[in-house]
Amino acid sequence: xxxxxxxxxxxxxxxxxxxxxxxxxxxxxxxxxxxxxxxxxxxxxxxxxxxxxxxxxxxxxxxxxxxxxxxxxxxxxxxxxxxxxxxxxxxxxxxxxxxxxxxxxxxxxxxxxxxxxxxxxxxxxxxxxxx
Numbered sequence: 001x002x003x004x005x006x007x008x009x010x011x012x013x014x015x016x017x018x019x020x021x022x023x024x025x026x027x028x029x030x031x032x033x034x035x036x037x038x039x040x041x042x043x044x045x046x047x048x049x050x051x052x053x054x055x056x057x058x059x060x061x062x063x064x065x066x067x068x069x070x071x072x073x074x075x076x077x078x079x080x081x082x083x084x085x086x087x088x089x090x091x092x093x094x095x096x097x098x099x100x101x102x103x104x105x106x107x108x109x110x111x112x113x114x115x116x117x118x119x120x121x122x123x124x125x126x127x128x129x130x131x
Contacts, residue, residue, distance in 0.1 A: 001130060002072060004103060015092060016106035020072045024130040027064045031077065031122035032056040033114065046083050046120045047090045053123045054098040066127045068099040073126040074106045080120065081110040 005019035006012065034049025035041045037059070043049060058068055078084045084091070114122050 002128075013103075015095075015103070016074075017103040018105065020103075020105050022072050022128045022130065024128045025064075027061060027066050027070070027125075027127040027129070029057055029060045029125035029127070031124045032060070033116055033119040033122050035116070035119070041118045044118060044120070046078070046080070047087045047094060049120050050091050050123075051094045051098065053121055054095065057123060057125050058098060061125070061127055064127075064129070066129050069102060070127040070129050071099065071104050071125055072128050074104055075124040076106070076108040077111045077114065077122040077124075078108060078120065079111060079113060083120070084108070084110075 001022070003021040004017045005021060006017070010018065032053045033056075034043070034052040035056075036052065037056070041049070042052070057071075061067065061070065114120075
């Protein structure tokens with residue numbers, strides 16, 4: 001069971017939680033980018049790369065018997081904050097379709113570049129399968 005940590009009087013964040021508490025088996029997913037399982041990019045579009053990166057996250061979680069609802073923390077690295085904000089509505093819809101509509105502790109950071117030149121987003125995940 002996940003407990004959302006929301007200090008009294010704080011405004012509720014949109015699309016994520018300030019913190020969560022959970023007990024169980026922990027799964028750590030390395031940064032997933034917008035290429036497929038063979039390392040091939042199919043789009044240079046940020047939203048399309050987000051979709052692929054999230055599908056990659058789900059595939060790695062499945063190897064541990066975890067599902068998207070077990071995600072408790074995400075860190076997103078994006079190469080262009082303005083592009084991310086411009087595509088936020090579409091990215092949100094993709095997130096809900098692939099991951100779900102629940103809240104997780106989330107951080108998004110703009111970075112100068114990612115190791116793979118075509119990558120526009122990299123997403124790290126921590127998941128916990130409850131005891």
